[in-house]
Each structure stands twice: as structure tokens, then as C-alpha cells.
Amino acid sequence: MNGSDLKVLRKKLGLSQEELGELVGLSKNTIYNYENSGVVPKSKIPIFKKIFKENNVDSNSELRSISEKEALDVIEKILLHEKELMKYENFYLWVKSLRTDERNKTLKEVLKNRLDNLD
Structure with missing residues (x-):
């Protein structure tokens, strides 16, 4: 833990x-x-x-970990909707405001929370 x-x-x-x-x-x-x-x-x-x-x-x-395939599937779904998400001005500005390391950390947290809620 x-x-x-x-x-x-x-x-x-x-x-x-x-x-x-x-x-x-x-x-x-x-x-x-x-x-x-x-x-x-x-x-x-x-x-x-x-x-x-x-x-x-x-x-x-x-406390289960996700497989590489599960992670890639979630990332693929996000990428498929990237253009749609970028239409929302606040989303675009939020993403642009984050430093690269913060963006990566935030993405990992969002993915983990999303996967936890899929169960």
C-alpha cells in the first residue's frame, strides 16, 4: 500500500x-x-x-495494477477524441497551462482514476 x-x-x-x-x-x-x-x-x-x-x-x-494493453486502450480512446476535446476552449487552455511533467502526472492520475471506476 x-x-x-x-x-x-x-x-x-x-x-x-x-x-x-x-x-x-x-x-x-x-x-x-x-x-x-x-x-x-x-x-x-x-x-x-x-x-x-x-x-x-x-x-x-x-490495489490492482493495469496491464500495458489496458493502459494503451485508454490512451487510444483519449487520442481518438482529441480533436473533439480540443474544441472546448477551457480544456485546451488548461492543457497548455501545464508544464510537461505536470501534464504527464495529471494524465496518469486521470487514467488511474478512470480505470478504477471501470470496475
Whole structure:
């Protein structure tokens, strides 16, 4: 489990960072740091898994990785609609405003969220 996984599972439970922190005896800032640094200490993972299991959120099913083919299929679908998407001025300006590294990170996050919602 990494910080991104923790964030997804926390949101599945409908909890704020503060609420999750209270459940496991940590501060809101600690939860924020775990989620944003991407690192959850190994000693804390069993605690989080227990909370998710008790609340019927299967942490194992949420942590699947996608195959290269699945990722390429999603990218292909986006590219097929590129011209249509670029008609929306705000979308075009938003894409242009991002630095390349931010654009890549954002695209990866959007793709991951989209694939998580396909299940």
C-alpha cells in the first residue's frame, strides 16, 4: 500500500484525512503526508488494512495494477477524441497551462482514476 492507494481507500470510505487519522490515532497532517509523499510506513499498513476490512473496503482489490494493453486502450480512446476535446476552449487552455511533467502526472492520475471506476 502506498500513499495513492491510501487516498483512494480513504475516499471510498467517505472519510476526511482528519477522520481517518482519528480512527488510527494519527494526525490529519500525518495522513496528508502519507498520501502526498506516496510512502506509508510498513508498520502502519496493517492498521489501515484492518480499518478498511472492518468497513468492508477490500484493500486488495483496489490495489490492482493495469496491464500495458489496458493502459494503451485508454490512451487510444483519449487520442481518438482529441480533436473533439480540443474544441472546448477551457480544456485546451488548461492543457497548455501545464508544464510537461505536470501534464504527464495529471494524465496518469486521470487514467488511474478512470480505470478504477471501470470496475
